[in-house]
Amino acid sequence: MSEVQPETDARAIAEEARARVRFEEEVLELADQVYRVARRLVSTREEAEDLVQETYARAFRSWRSYTPGTNLRAWIFRILTNLNIDRGRREQRTPTTQPLEEGDYFLYNRLEADAGSDDERRILERLSQDEIVHALSEVPHDFRDVIVLVDIGDFTYQDAAQILDIPIGTVMSRLHRGRRILKKELAEASVGESA
Amino acid sequence: MVFMGPDPCAECEQMLQPFLDRELSEDEFAIAEAHLDECGYCRKRYKFEETLRRYVRQAVVEEMPPELKQKLAALRTPL
Numbered sequence: 177m178s179e180v181q182p183e184t185d186a187r188a189i190a191e192e193a194r195a196r197v198r199f200e201e202e203v204l205e206l207a208d209q210v211y212r213v214a215r216r217l218v219s220t221r222e223e224a225e226d227l228v229q230e231t232y233a234r235a236f237r238s239w240r241s242y243t244p245g246t247n248l249r250a251w252i253f254r255i256l257t258n259l260n261i262d263r264g265r266r267e268q269r270t271p272t273t274q275p276l277e278e279g280d281y282f283l284y285n286r287l288e289a290d291a292g293s294d295d296e297r298r299i300l301e302r303l304s305q306d307e308i309v310h311a312l313s314e315v316p317h318d319f320r321d322v323i324v325l326v327d328i329g330d331f332t333y334q335d336a337a338q339i340l341d342i343p344i345g346t347v348m349s350r351l352h353r354g355r356r357i358l359k360k361e362l363a364e365a366s367v368g369e370s371a
Numbered sequence: 372m373v374f375m376g377p378d379p380c381a382e383c384e385q386m387l388q389p390f391l392d393r394e395l396s397e398d399e400f401a402i403a404e405a406h407l408d409e410c411g412y413c414r415k416r417y418k419f420e421e422t423l424r425r426y427v428r429q430a431v432v433e434e435m436p437p438e439l440k441q442k443l444a445a446l447r448t449p450l
Binding site: 204229232298305309352 | 385387388392418421424426439
């Protein structure tokens with residue numbers, strides 16, 4: 177029996193090494209998606225790069241906490257958002273005030289009046305890429321996290337709820353309010369331009 | 372949730388996001404659709420919202436710098 181043990185151990189070690197390599201490869205394949213979301217959770221490219229590196233360092237370290245066969249994408253994004261929340265709490269201690277929002281037709285009504293046209297493409301051309309990026313960055317964190325996960329990361333409400341550890345009803349309400357806040361920011365940007 | 376009362380366009384505005392997210396019940400969806408069929412004002416605003424979402428997504432997506440990918444690969448556990 178004592179002769180069999182070392183061989184069994186060696187096999188277990190080899191098996192674990194293979195599983196770890198597989199895990200690392202799978203998680204690395206998600207890096208583009210992780211970066212795209214990270215980039216919009218934080219303000220600068222440098223912060224996004226740091227955040228993604230921290231996320232991967234932690235993911236590789238704690239790979240045993242991932243249960244094979246479960247949602248790997250949700251698992252890695254949960255690490256990302258938790259790290260970002262920790263970082264946000266360190267840097268931004270002031271409580272976020274609840275911003276005012278308008279109804280869902282507000283942006284269209286505003287832009288249509290300015291553009292003098294009801295063609296949605298012509299109306300949208302009034303918004304530059306920089307203005308859209310800036311407007312999104314002005315949406316408070318709690319709302320922006322959900323918009324970025326659902327509208328850029330393509331997560332379902334259920335996954336976003338799991339990632340952020342909040343009820344699905346909260347995901348929906350933050351998403352709806354966040355999009356309205358975004359549209360109000362966009363309306364302000366466009367008005368600023370035409371003034 | 373809603374039934375078309377005295378201000379159907381205001382109700383339709385409330386349903387815009389859940390409509391596009393396919394969150395409405397069948398009954399609610401049918402109510403919104405019936406209103407959209409006959410109301411050009413709301414139809415335009417729904418179409419705009421759909422296009423806006425695509426537009427925002429295209430505007431804010433930024434691809435990962437290739438060096439970062441290499442840095443991440445270097446974080447892997449050495450064999």
